[in-house]
Amino acid sequence: MACVALASLMATIEHEFLKPIPGIPLQDHQAPAQSLYKRISSLQSFLDESSGSGGAAIKDLEIRIRDFALKVEDDMEIQLSNFLLAKSRKSPTRKASRELHKTLKIAAGNAAELMDILHSIIKEADETQPSIRWLKHGASAEPLGKMVGRQRDRREIINQLTKGGLSNLKLLSIVGMVGIGKTTLAKSVYKDPTVQNHFDVCGWVTIPQEYNKTEVLGLLLRSISPGPESKTEKGKRSTPEELAKQVRTQLRYKRYLIVLDNIQEIGAWNDIQTCFPNDSYGSSVLITTGHFNLNLDCSFFYTHNHTHSLNLLDPNESWDLFCDIILSLKERVAPEFEKIKKHILEICDGLPLSIVVVAKRLSKCNNILKEWEKIRKEIESLGILDRNALIHYYNQLPQHLKVCFLYLGVFPKRKEIRVKKVVRLWITEGFIKPLEYDDFENQGYAYLKELIDRSLVLICNWSSDGNIKTCRMHSALHSFCVGESQKEGIFCAINTLEHPELPLSEFANSCRWLSLYTHSFDYYVLYSTNNPRSIFFFDDDPKTFVPFKLLRVLAFVPSPFLQRVSMHLGDLVFLRYLSISERYDGLGDIVSLLLNLQTLIVSSNEPQIEAPTIHLSPKIWELPKLRHLELGDMYMVDPPSVVKRKLQTLCSVVDPTTHCWKEVYFRCPNIKELKIFYKEDLEEPNHNTFGNPIILDDEYYSLQHLERLTISIWVGRIVTLPEPCMFPLQLKKLTLSGTNLSPTNLTVIGMELPELRVLKLENALSERVWRVAKGEFNELRFLLLEDNRLEQLLVEHRSFPSLEHLVLRVCWCLEEISVEFAECFSLESIELDRCNPSVIASAKLIQKMPQLWRGSLKLKIDGTEYFEPQSYTHAGESAEEDWP
Structure with a gap:
């Protein structure tokens, strides 16, 4: 390591x-x-x-x-x-x-x-x-044999291969993680009578573990032309050039299908693709790979390039496959399986290979429940995938991605990870090396995207601005990741459920990353001379003391833990990242001493509307390396007295009776994300909810790098925005909650923010009717409305021309969704949560409208997907996206 x-x-x-x-x-x-x-x-x-x-x-x-x-x-x-x-x-x-x-x-x-x-x-x-000198080994995976829950995938690929008449060469890719069934699906398609009858020549070659051009071309030639390998002199082995020529000869002037199984590197593709003639006979090449972005050089040669991503099986599909395997090996499905069904589905995590392996092992035992406990502990500790295959994937990573990949093991298994958090942690640890023209955050996001492209990380949810919001590592890969880190003494995951009173000093001295969460694998470590640099709390506060001196990361820390060790926190001269899971009264005394601090985050599961606001000392602005300050709705801090050019994120409470944040905007010129909570201190004796109206700041315009702005109002007085619009022109995401937007405000926002992609309005309108004219919100992709007073949303022809996602929440008074939304060519989904039944009816009507310019419209009603029958017939449907 x-x-x-x-x-x-x-x-x-x-x-x-x-x-x-x-x-x-x-x-x-x-x-x-x-x-x-x-x-x-x-x-x-x-x-x-x-x-x-x-x-x-x-x-x-x-x-x-x-x-x-x-x-x-x-x-x-x-x-x-x-x-x-x-x-x-x-x-x-x-x-x-x-x-x-x-x-x-x-x-x-x-x-x-x-x-x-x-x-x-x-x-x-x-x-x-x-x-x-630098020989790299490939990976091989045994086909699963059984295919359950892939009928839609199978139909789509067959349709892609056989549709159309005589055309140039097609390239289709089946992409997914190890064990997800790429080869099984490809074999099912390859053997289908429709496919076999459609092509004159069919050939299959699996790229071997140690790639060799001559060997692969020989395998391909034997696949399409059984018989002697070459026509050269007896006893003389064919050269790669001779084999390639024979392959081209066998395929020329024929409609052919070639399957290349387990393509992992661009070099193998470049060697083989030169053998494929392009004779406009409707031929196809089908590849399976774990890499979404191989950068195959084929734009000039292929008229059709389609990538088909394989997703994990859902619980019903997983159980169907499990029972199918059992029944193929035994006469019946034992009733004991129902007792452990939930645990089997959780452990296998939708991965077909895991399901097949578990089913085969359980089918051979007499005491199912006893054997299952043994299997469960083994899988949680070691994983189910072939370690040689995973080592191959891991070894292909460049060094900077290896470090980032292993670091994901600090998060509990099957836990969704906020992308923003993990990227900031990578930056804190020093893993991100930005390019000259880019910043740390963008480069970190690119690192994560590359891990996703290599099928090592899964996307969970997308954010409203089209970026990846949450991700996770599959449990099988997580086991591998933890094992690799632990055996080298880099990482230790302590089971806080089994060892709640365990003194951590002996563990902390044997790792760089210490994570506290409930798990079922055994702790072990072989290298024991390190000191901890990062500690992560994912469970309730363990009653333990941890050596602090060299810490650089304290993440998700519970408040009781801080109270217990507060006298030691001032010695953390290297601490760069501190996130606290709940409010802590002594925060101000701590952070003013941490001169290396880059990120300070205070979060809470519940809004702190009734709780008094804590006023932090302005000394926090003296921290020279501060980049992200997120105090949520619990803390207030005075404007800085010095210029903070490194600060990119600011989230804090503002007292509307005394606020004056013009100094903040002047002294923090490079802020990209700003969240302001206008909240009066309920403990103040002169608190008066019926005072003069509040007019918000008109100085946001000066923030020339601001891209994301949130304004939340928690006071009992009328709040209005100044006119004209005071928002910077480069703003991409705007969230307004509790404001008092007039029709003029809305028109100005719609016309004068050319970069606006996301708009969220939560009880933010002053009128019961909102009329959107043509030419407003031209670039808006995502619109959320949460308003129990709104009665009409009037949309003119060709309003919201770029809208992709419409979300309506708690719109009890809204009568309907305007039929003009059906003319939004780009509209992909409508989500309704606690809305009037008439609104639901109008959404279903829009979904039924035949729109030749787009695919099926996704409709989600109170968290449940709603499909019209015809929506099942569209090929290429991807997994549903959760838009918060």
């Missing part, structure tokens, strides 16, 4: 020495730190090139690099911590500075020795085995 150790060490050096906090005298240490950083970068490049390669010497060197990086980071941060604490307490710093300098110089020398060893290994490899 050298990639994790090196990434962490490089981030620490860069964060603490190359970009130090202003006022911290570390100039004398920058030269040895730069020398060390340069040599570590060379070691990291070596790992990038040798990823997944065999060889005992390379493996041994990777272990030495890991141990070196972990020890250096420990020694360096301990000495730096002593130096910073001495300075903060105004104690002598000379000795601590001298020890720190010595540690950096020794580390740079040791890194140079590792580089010498590296060069000697590379030289020896070049001289002895140059052809297999």
